[in-house]
Amino acid sequence: MVLNDSENLDECGLSMDMGVSGEVTTKLKGCFNSKLRNLGKKSSGFKKDVGSLVDSNGGMGRSLFANDYRYVGSLKEGKKSVGRISKVVSGPQIHRTKKQKNMGSEKQGFIWLSGLLFLNILALSTAEVLYYEFFVSSLLSFPPSLFLQESQFTKLCSTKSILTVNGSFPGPEIRVRRGDTVFVNVHNQGNHAVSLKWEGVKDSIDGSNELIQPGRNFTYEIELEDEIGTLWWHATSAWAAATVHGAFVILPAANEDYPFPAPTSDQTIILGEWFREELTEANQTIAPGSADAYTINGHPGETYGCSNDTTYEMQVDYEGLYLVRVINAIANETMVFGVASHSFTIVGQSGDYSRRSFTNSLTLAPAQVVDVLLCANQNVGHYYITARPSSGAHITNGILRYTTTSSLI
Template structure:
C-alpha cells in the first residue's frame, strides 16, 4: 500500500482484445508498477474466448489513490474496437476532457492510438470504479477505484482489519458486440447474459466452474470492509453472505449513517461499502448475487456465488447457502433504498440545496419506431420527455468549447410536452417519439431539482440513472405519479443520501437536487446499457461562471480526433 502515500501517480492502460491487446502499467512517486502486455483468453462456463481486457486481466486492475492525488492514465488502444474510459463518480471539476464518455466529452481512442487522462482527486474518498464508455465494451472492461482518505484522516466507522473489492458483473459466452448487432438487426433486445459473476467468476453453482470461484479468507473475530461494485450491464442485483449481516457505511464514495441488513440492493453503476464481522462458527459461507426484477422481462436470473472462508477450514467443507430476497421483492427494494441516509456530520455535512432555481420533470418511456432494415420492421426506442437521444459524430464538449454550430441544440424541454397518467393503464403505443441531440442549458452555480418519472409506455421498469460530473442528493422517491402539490412536502432535506447513480423505481419516481457548479457538458443516462443504446440519455450544458477558476479548462493537446 506504499503507492497510496503519494502526491502524484502515473498509470498506463493499453487495451487488448480480439485482434490486439490492452496493457496496464503504473508508476508512482514511491512505487513502480509493471504489467505484461498479452492477448487474453478467458474461460468461463466451459467456454474459452478472447475478450477485450486491461492488462490481460478480467476484471481489470484496481487503481489505488489518496484524496488530493493527481492521476495520469495513458490509454493505448490495440483492440479492434474504438475505446474510451469513464472514471465513474469522479467529479472532474472543469475537466470534462478526462470524463470519458465517447462522443460526449471526447471522440473515442481509435485502434493504434493513445490518450492520457489527467485528473485530480479532490474532495472525494471511498469506492468508485472505471469502465469502458462506448458500445457494450464495459461487459469486460472495468475495474475498481479505491480512494483512501488524506493521511491522518480516519474512517468515520471502526477501522476494519482487512478489506477487499467485490465486483459484480455479467458474462456472455460469445462476443457481446455480435449479440448486440444481432438484436439490433432483429429490432429486438439482445440475448441476455449467460451468467453473473463475482470478481469475474460465476462460482461453483455453474457446471465446469469449480476453479472459477472467488474466495475471501477471513479470521474469526475480525471485521472486514467489502467494497462492492455493480459492473453488470443490465441488472440490478441483490447481494448477501450466508450467516453474516452487512453494515452499510458508504455508497458511491459518500459516507452514510450505518445500518445493518441481511442483503443489499445495488444497481448498475452504484458502489456500496459494507462492514462484515467474521463472528460466526468457522466454516465456509457463500456470497451470492442475483437480479432484482419485478416485471416479467427476459433476464439472466442465475445466481453468482463466491466464498467467505474462515482461516484453517479446508476446501472440502461445503459452504452454507445465502438467503436472498425474492427476485420480485419490490417492498424490500423500496425499503432498503429509503434506509440510505447521508452521514451529515460536522466533518462530512450534507449540503442539500434548500432553494431551487430550476425545476425539471423528465418522464421515462419506451416506444417502437419503423425500421425497414430490421427483420421485424420495427425497432425499440427509449426516451426522456418523449425525446430519444441521437449520438453526435464529434464530442459535445468539443463542440461547446469551440462553439461549433449544428452539433446539438439546447432546447431540451423542462417537462414532458404531453402530460398523461404516467403509471396508469398500460399504453401499448408511444406518443410519437422524437429523435435528436437536444441538451438542457443550466446556469452556473444554479440549484436544480430533477424529478425522474417512470411511465407505463409499453412497460414499466426500474431505471438506474447516472449523472456525470456531479453528486446529487436523493430527496424523495415513491411509487405512482409524482404529485407536485403534495410530494415535495415529504422530501428529506436534512440528511438525504448523496450519490452519483440512483434508481427510479418501477412505476414510480425519484427526485434529486444538485448545485450546477461544474462547468462543461455532462452526460446523464440510464445505466442499463440496453436502454442507453435505445436513446435513454441526454446531457446538461453547464455554463461557465464569472471567475477565472469557474470556466472549462482548455482541451489537452492529445485529445482524440474524430
C-alpha cells in the first residue's frame, strides 16, 4: 500500500486533509487496517455497563475518582430524555425523591466518595438516571471528616489552599451513557458562593443566577439526548474554574458501538493552569499568559525548575489503540498538544462525532474538547507528551510510556 493512495485511505475512513506524511503516518495507517477488521464488534473490557458493581480502586471505566466508594445495583424506569438541563432544585440533601418511589424496587444503590465534592449515583436502565452528590470545600477551612483528603496542594515548590472537587485537581470524572438523566447535588462547604456550568450540554443553563452559598446545596438535573463523546463541567467564575473542573464523558448507549475501530482503552487529558498566588473572588478575570505553570491532569511536569513537581504519565501497550479525550480547561489560552513521534486521528469534538482526519498535533481554543485515536505503534520506549500556549514560551511535559516488550520491526 502507498500512503498517498486515497482509495486505500478511504478504506480506513481516514483523510489526508491535514497533510500528514512519512513513517509515523504509515505505521498509523497499518494499525488502522488491522483495527478495522474489528469494526462493529464490542470492545471487551472497555464498554462497561455503568450500572455494574465497581470496586474501591475506581473500576468504573477509568474514572478519575481517587477514593474508596461502593456502588451496588440499579433502578429502572422507561423515561424519555429531552436533551437539556430542565430543572434545578435547591434544598436539603436528596436521598429519595418522588421519582424514585415510583420506579419500584428492583435494585437500589449508593456511591460514597471521599473529598470535598461528594457524588451519589443511582443508575436507571435504557435511559439511565444517575444521582451524584458533591461536597465542595476550601481544603484548609473544611473541618476534619470522613470525606477530607489532603489539606494542601504543593506545586512549583510552594504550598497553598485551593477550592477543589472531591479533594482532587482536576475534579472527578462523570461517566454516563447517551440518553441518560443525571442528577448532581452540589454541597458547598467552602467560603465563597459557587455554581457549575455543564459545558457542551445542549440548552444548558450556566447557573450564574443560582449561586450556591456556603453551607447550602443545589441539585442540577441534566437530561441528555444525543450528546456523545467528551464534555466537561467547571465553576462559572474564572478564579474558581482554575481548580474546580472535570470531565463529563458520555459513552454510547448500551446497544450502540463506536463508528470507528473499537479502542483498547480510553484516557482523559485535561490541560490546566496553576498560579502561585491564591485565587479569590478578587480575581474575577485571568489575563492570558498570567499562569505560573500549565498542567497535564494536574501535573506541571519537569520544566519549571522544582524537583518536587510531578509529571503526568500515560501507559500504553504496543499496538494498542487509545481513545484520548483532550480538554482545554485554561480560561484564556489557546493550547497546542502533541505526543512525540505519534499522530492523532480526530474522531469527535465537543460532544459529537466528527469527520475523521489525521494531524500531528492539536490546537485547542479555550474550553474546546477534541477526541482522538492514538495508535501505540512506535518503537517501545518513552515519548514526551507536550502542552504549550500557542503564543507563549512555557512548555509542560508528560510521558507516554510503553509497558510491553514487543517492538515494531
